[in-house]
Amino acid sequence: MKQNDSVSLLVVRRLPRYYRFLTELKKSGIVRISSKELARRMGLTASQIRQDLNCFGGFGQQGYGYNVDQLSDEIERILFLDVSMPAIMIGVGNLGRALSSFLYEAKGIKLIGLFDKNPKHITELNPDLNVMGITKLDEFCAEHKPQIAILCIPSEHAQQMASRLVSLGIKGFWNFSHVDLHLDPSICVENVHLGDSLMTLGFNVHTQLKDVVRGGESTEKTDSNAD
Amino acid sequence: MKQNDSVSLLVVRRLPRYYRFLTELKKSGIVRISSKELARRMGLTASQIRQDLNCFGGFGQQGYGYNVDQLSDEIERILFLDVSMPAIMIGVGNLGRALSSFLYEAKGIKLIGLFDKNPKHITELNPDLNVMGITKLDEFCAEHKPQIAILCIPSEHAQQMASRLVSLGIKGFWNFSHVDLHLDPSICVENVHLGDSLMTLGFNVHTQLKDVVRGGESTEKTDSNAD
DNA sequence: ACAATATTGTCAATTTATTAACGCACATTT
DNA sequence: AAATGTGCGTTAATAAATTGACAATATTGT
Numbered sequence A, B: 001m002k003q004n005d006s007v008s009l010l011v012v013r014r015l016p017r018y019y020r021f022l023t024e025l026k027k028s029g030i031v032r033i034s035s036k037e038l039a040r041r042m043g044l045t046a047s048q049i050r051q052d053l054n055c056f057g058g059f060g061q062q063g064y065g066y067n068v069d070q071l072s073d074e075i076e077r078i079l080f081l082d083v084s085m086p087a088i089m090i091g092v093g094n095l096g097r098a099l100s101s102f103l104y105e106a107k108g109i110k111l112i113g114l115f116d117k118n119p120k121h122i123t124e125l126n127p128d129l130n131v132m133g134i135t136k137l138d139e140f141c142a143e144h145k146p147q148i149a150i151l152c153i154p155s156e157h158a159q160q161m162a163s164r165l166v167s168l169g170i171k172g173f174w175n176f177s178h179v180d181l182h183l184d185p186s187i188c189v190e191n192v193h194l195g196d197s198l199m200t201l202g203f204n205v206h207t208q209l210k211d212v213v214r215g216g217e218s219t220e221k222t223d224s225n226a227d
Numbered sequence C: 001a002c003a004a005t006a007t008t009g010t011c012a013a014t015t016t017a018t019t020a021a022c023g024c025a026c027a028t029t030t
Numbered sequence D: 001a002a003a004t005g006t007g008c009g010t011t012a013a014t015a016a017a018t019t020g021a022c023a024a025t026a027t028t029g030t
Helices: A009-027 A035-042 A046-053 A068-078 A094-103 A119-125 A134-144 A155-167 A194-210 B009-027 B035-042 B046-053 B068-078 B094-103 B119-125 B134-144 B155-167 B194-213
Strands: A065-067 A085-090 A109-116 A131-133 A148-151 A172-175 A188-191 B065-067 B085-090 B109-116 B131-133 B148-151 B172-175 B188-191
Touching: A009 A035, A009 A046, A009 A068, A009 B194, A035 A046, A035 A065, A065 A068, A085 A094, A085 A134, A085 B194, A094 A109, A094 A148, A094 B094, A094 B194, A109 A119, A109 A134, A119 A131, A131 A134, A148 A155, A148 B194, A155 A172, A172 B194, A188 B194, A194 B009, A194 B085, A194 B094, A194 B148, A194 B172, A194 B188, B009 B035, B009 B046, B009 B068, B035 B046, B035 B065, B065 B068, B085 B094, B085 B134, B094 B109, B094 B148, B109 B119, B109 B134, B119 B131, B131 B134, B148 B155, B155 B172
Parallel strands: A085 A109, A085 A148, A109 A131, A148 A172, A172 A188, B085 B109, B085 B148, B109 B131, B148 B172, B172 B188
Antiparallel strands: none
16 A cells, blocks of 8 residues: 555546546446446556555455445545635636536535625626625635635736735635746646647647547547456 | 657647747747746756657757747647637537637637527527527538537536537537547547546645645645746 | 857656556355 | 455556757857
8 A cells, every 4th residue: 555645646637537437336326346347437447547546545355346435435535525625716707607606516625705806897797606806805815714716817917816825825726827827836736728728639630630649539448358 | 850640648738838938938029948948937847848849840959949939830830720620619508608708719729609408598698699509500510510519518418419529520529528528539539627627636735735734845746837 | 260158859768657467365156 | 165256456567758968060259
């Protein structure tokens, strides 16, 4: 059983996907699954699944496989989805409003405040959203100690706002602004660069129409029958 | 000069970021840059930048570096941003509407149609959007041959809709539904799994906070923003 | 014009990630 | 209860990605 604090980011990024598939299995009433069968469904190798999971502990049983319920719970715990992190949203434009409805259902995070330069305009259109003015930010953070900021503001203000938020105690950013933030290494940044994502897709489609890109977006992988 | 047809997906994913930085440099009036200086600004190694760029050709000059304008143009060409791909959006909810405004400014893609199960309701709220009913989909695709579909529909319909779209000639998906699509390997899928992204951030923030408390002296590698 | 300096493109070394192999424990069958 | 098969956890092998090193070649300054 490996240590918890030296897990590669690539492994961490696969965990939510495992969780998603396990949740589906649970819904289907499947109570046990082998790494081989899960690998087949997810388009991975059984070896990788076992290795990934064993970064956090041995959750399976020889000759049986993994208990879906138990493994799902374990990953939930590993991802801290049982703990609710207080978060604020900065910039409540079209995208921010779309995300807010998503966030109210998300596990592991609780949206406790929304901020915008022009709160009145937004609240008029969406009376259900309680949007505060940016001027209230300092006071709010001092009182409620949000740990995560969801950044949905124009690129030109993103860096300055991010720095300010760090000084107000924010520890992690979900960054939808189209810039890379330059912050202290102790601050976590998860970028959702939609422009980058779209360009990657465009490249792959163009290239696919001509030739195949190594390691491209194929949804399936050939599975080894080695174990 | 290496071949164009065996480039790793990791390299491809870095190209849009290079492009973003070069565009900024251009705006600042900087006309030349060395791999060393660009690496410093982007938080990468100079070696990686040179290696990445040389997958597509030698754009630099010894003793001089790279011409910003020229390199920017080259990457634009590599990413096919000079070609406009026709795209349609399926599902025009909150997120879809947010993306549509973003898309009308994006290079390399042209949104030529929006579809929803309930087009009237949306068009009433947003008279500027011409949203069609899903029933018009077949006819529209036959006539206008869209190549990319932006999928913003509930998870439970995503797989079925994606398969249908493939049969209508769609070659690539920008998938915002919270499921992994199972399609022919020749079809490109770029997933934007917001839930997964958020869970990754949560994990990293939690882990960072624990490590700090435990006095961990390791320099973190939470995301590609290290400098 | 020529030396000194800068910086690329490429190849080699290193590091990281993935896949395969295998022994052992457990489940299942007879 | 013994025999057989399954499938995990782990270690080893392979593959991929990143970083380092350096010859080649341009630029810059005198």
